[in-house]
Amino acid sequence: MRSFEKRVKGIKDILNIWFLIAIMVATIFFVLVATTRLSHANEVEKLLDKLVEKKVLTPAEAQQVLVETREEERKKIAQQKHDILPEWIQKTKLTGDFRLREQYEKRDSIEERWRTRIRLRLGVESQVADKFKVGFGLATGGTDPRSTNQTLGDTFEGKNVNWDFAYGQYTPFKWLTLVGGKFKNPLFSPADLIWDTDINPEGGYAQFNYNVLDYLGLFANVGVFVLDERHNETKPPAKNRQDPFMYVFQPGFEWKIQDPDLKDLAKLKASVAYYGFSQVKDNVLDHSSKTNTLFNKGLKYDYDVFVTDAQLGFMPQGFIVPYLGVFGQFVYNPDPPKGNTGWLLGGMFGAEKVSEKGQWQVKYNYRRLGRDAVLDTFPDSDFFGGATDVRGHEGIFEYGIYKNISVTLDYYNTQKLHGPKHEDLFQLDWNLKF
Numbered sequence: 001m002r003s004f005e006k007r008v009k010g011i012k013d014i015l016n017i018w019f020l021i022a023i024m025v026a027t028i029f030f031v032l033v034a035t036t037r038l039s040h041a042n043e044v045e046k047l048l049d050k051l052v053e054k055k056v057l058t059p060a061e062a063q064q065v066l067v068e069t070r071e072e073e074r075k076k077i078a079q080q081k082h083d084i085l086p087e088w089i090q091k092t093k094l095t096g097d098f099r100l101r102e103q104y105e106k107r108d109s110i111e112e113r114w115r116t117r118i119r120l121r122l123g124v125e126s127q128v129a130d131k132f133k134v135g136f137g138l139a140t141g142g143t144d145p146r147s148t149n150q151t152l153g154d155t156f157e158g159k160n161v162n163w164d165f166a167y168g169q170y171t172p173f174k175w176l177t178l179v180g181g182k183f184k185n186p187l188f189s190p191a192d193l194i195w196d197t198d199i200n201p202e203g204g205y206a207q208f209n210y211n212v213l214d215y216l217g218l219f220a221n222v223g224v225f226v227l228d229e230r231h232n233e234t235k236p237p238a239k240n241r242q243d244p245f246m247y248v249f250q251p252g253f254e255w256k257i258q259d260p261d262l263k264d265l266a267k268l269k270a271s272v273a274y275y276g277f278s279q280v281k282d283n284v285l286d287h288s289s290k291t292n293t294l295f296n297k298g299l300k301y302d303y304d305v306f307v308t309d310a311q312l313g314f315m316p317q318g319f320i321v322p323y324l325g326v327f328g329q330f331v332y333n334p335d336p337p338k339g340n341t342g343w344l345l346g347g348m349f350g351a352e353k354v355s356e357k358g359q360w361q362v363k364y365n366y367r368r369l370g371r372d373a374v375l376d377t378f379p380d381s382d383f384f385g386g387a388t389d390v391r392g393h394e395g396i397f398e399y400g401i402y403k404n405i406s407v408t409l410d411y412y413n414t415q416k417l418h419g420p421k422h423e424d425l426f427q428l429d430w431n432l433k434f
Contacts, residue, residue, distance in 0.1 A: 045066065048062040048065060048066060049062070091126055091127040091128075092124065092125070092126040092127075093124070093125045093126070094122075094123070094124055094434075095122075095123045095124075095125075095433075095434070096120070096121055096122040096123060096433070096434050097119075097120075097121055097431065097432060097433040097434070098118070098119070098120050098121075098431075098432045099118065099119040099120075099429050099430065099431050099432075100116075100117075100118055100429070100430045101115075101116070101117040101118070101119070101149065101427055101428065101429050101430075102114070102115075102116055102117075102427070102428045103115045103116075103117060103425070103426070103427050103428075104424075104425070104426045104427075105423065105424070105425045105426075106423065106424050106425075107421060107422070107423040108420060108421050108422050108423070109421075115151050115152075116151070116152045117149045117150060117151050117152065118140065118149070118150050118152065118159070119139070119140055119141070119148050119149050119150070120139065120140045121137060121138070121139040121140075121148060121164060122137060122138050122139070123135065123136070123137035123138075123164075123165070124136055124137070131170060131171050131172060132168070132169065132170055132171075133168070133169040133171075134167070134168050134169070135165065135166070135167050135169065135183075136163070136165060136166040136167070137163070137164040137165045137166075138161055138162070138163060138164055139161070139162060139164035140159055140160065140161060140162075141160060141162060141198075142160055142162070143162070144287060144381075145196075145198065145199050145200070145287060146196040146198050146199060146287065146378075146380075146381035146386055147196075147198055147381055148164065148198050163182070164200060165181070165182045165183055165184060165200045166181050166182050167179050167180060167181030167182060167183040168180055168181055174209075175208060175209055175210045176206065176207070176208055177206070177207040177209075178204070178205075178206050178207075179204060179205055179206075179207070180203070180204040181202070181204075182200050182201070182202045183200060183201065183202075183205075184200055185197075185199060185200065185201055186201075186205050186207055186221050186223065187221050187223075187248065187250055187273070188219075188221070188250065188252055188269065188271050188309055189309055189329070190269075190309055190310070190311040190327035190328075190329065191327055191328075191329055191344050191346060191365055191367075192379070192380035192383070193329045193331065193342055193343070193344040193367050193369060193379065193380075194307065194329065194331060194342075194374050194378055194379060195378055195379075196378065196379060196380045196381050196386065197380070198381075199378065201223070201225040202225060202226050203223065203224050203225040203226045203245070204223065204224055205221060205222060205223030205224070205225075206221075206222045206223070207219070207220075207221055207222075208220040208221075208222075214262075215255065215256040215257070215258060216253065216254075216255050216256075217253065217254045218251075218252075218253050219251070219252050219253070219254070219271075220249070220250065220251040220252070221248065221249075221250040221273075222248070222249050222250075223247065223248045224245065224246075224247045225245060225246045225247070225248070226243075226245050227243075227244040227245050227246060227277075227280070227285060228243060228244050228283075228285060228286065229243055230242065230243050230244075242278075242279035242283075243279060244277065244278060244279040244280045244283055244285065245277075245278050245279070246275060246276065246277045246278070246280075247275075247276045247277075247278075248273060248274065248275050248276070249273065249274050250271050250272070250273035250274075250307075251271065251272065251273075252269065252270055252271025252272070252309075253269070253270060253271075254267065254268070254269040255267065255268045255269075259317070263315075263317070264315050265314070265315055265316070265317070266312070266313065266314045266315065267312075267313050267315075268310070268311070268312045268313075269310070269311050270308075270309065270310040270311070271308070271309050271310075272306070272307070272308050273306070273307040273308075273309070274304070274305075274306055274307075275303070275304065275305045275306075275307060276304045277302065277303050277304055277375075280299060280302065280303055280375070281298070281299055281300075281301065281302050282295075282296070282298035282299065283298055283299055284297065284298055284299065285299075285375065285377050286377070287377050288375075288376055288377050289376040289377070289379075289385055289386045289387040289388065290376070291371060291376045291387040291388045291389050292371065292372055292375065292376045292388060293336070293339075293371060293372050300336075300372075301333070301335040301336045301372050302333075302335045303333055303335070303372070303374060303375050304333070304334070304335070305331050305332060305333045305373070305374060306331070306332045306334075307329070307330070307331045307332075308328075308329065308330045308331075309328075309329050310327065310328055310329075311325060311326070311327040311328075312325060312326050312327070313325040313352065315352075321349045321350055322350075322351060322352070323348075323349065323350065323351060323352040324347075324348075324349045325347065325348045325349070325352070326345075326346070326347045326348075327345075327346050327347070327348075327365075328343070328344060328345045328346070329342075329343065329344045330342070330343045330344075331343070331369075331373050331374055332373070333370075333372055333373050333374070335372075336370075336371075336372040338370075339370035339371035339372045339373065339388075339389065339417075340370055340372055340373055341370050341373050342367070342368060342369035342370055342373035342374060342388075343367065343368055344365055344366070344367035344368075345365065345366060345367075346363065346364055346365025346366070346394075347363070347364055347365075348361060348362065348363040348364070349361070349362055350362050351400075354398045354399070354400045354406050355400065355403065355404060355433075356400055356403055357400050357401065357402045357403055358400055359399075359400040360397070360398065360399045360400065361396075361397070361398045362395075362396070362397050363395070363396040363397075363398075364393070364394065364395045364396070365393075365394050366391075366392070366393050366394075367383070367390075367391065367392065367394075368390075368391040368417070369388050369389070369390055369391070370388065370389065370417070371388050371389035371417070371418075372388065373388060374388065376388045382410075382412060382425060382427070383412055383414055384412075384414040384415075384416070384423055387416075389416055389417045389418060390414055390415065390416055390417060391414070391415065391417055392412065392413050392414030392415055393411075393412070393413045393414075394410070394411070394412050394413075395410075395411045396408065396409070396410050396411075397409045404432065404433040404434065405430075405431065405432050405433075406431045407428070407429065407430055407431070408427070408428075408429040408431060409426075409427070409428055409429075410426070410427040410429070411424075411425070411426050411427075412424070412425040412426075
């Protein structure tokens, strides 16, 4: 037992070391870019100052040349054609975010709880060759695929870091993208009735995009996702020892209404999908919320479901708010005789996306999810712990403090469909993105 614990600790130490290496590489990357660009900018400014001093240029002309030079540098970097920066730097993009959360939760018959939580994510994407990309990311959190949060406590104990995603991508045509590995969820989903936003599926998918007209585009997502590998399990949780996996087909469209200047006035995005599962019935999946119906310690039903998603947005010109939207989801599982449907309906107004100082957004949704409408391993973990057989409200307010910095208030009022249990959950987030 001790040797096993030492091996686990060794693995965690290795992951932490890799995370530190990634941070160091990212720091070197930014320092190199910043110093290179700063040095080049200083040389240009000195030359312009000399030309102004010798009255070859006026101060206004020199300023105009400086602005145009900086703009040209930005274009070259975006097109990966900069003369000074190394090619690998121009082809690599670094992204990430940090979130500090204060969370309060109170469920019937359970003592109320306050938690301070953090989340840090770091992602890298690089164009390794023409039409080929590789991406990977690290994030705080444990093994739960529905959470990258770390609760502060345990006398300053070190926090875990995991591989959040790692994938390879090939784009043979503009309309086709192929991806394999562990990746961001490619499916269109305007809300989290079915998918927690932290889940990164594993396997492979193909994504099709084709513009029929300037204002009408068609898309389709086709994927095969690995759920588990049971070959080496000596004591499977149920009688079914076959490897479970899922496959999905999601066609859809995006339609835009534009004014004569081609500014978007409204847009509708919608899809239908079929989620198929193999070897799920009679099995029990890891990270289950334990709310699906069981029989002989395994799942009683199949979960091959039909899903509809839609989002309609309005961008009224000169209106008090720049964006108004409604969105909805519906899921139907034909196998169970009851508790086999789920739906969500919501609305939002304010900024379509909060990224600048002073921008704000208000969002609300109500949902009802039957016990066996979907697998209880996927839904939003903040909505009654990610359970099925639930209903309730969610309200969100987000405000931009500075560019890429915002605060968010998120309130859940939820309860079980069968039974007296009720939960209130309140989250206050400070978000920083880079």
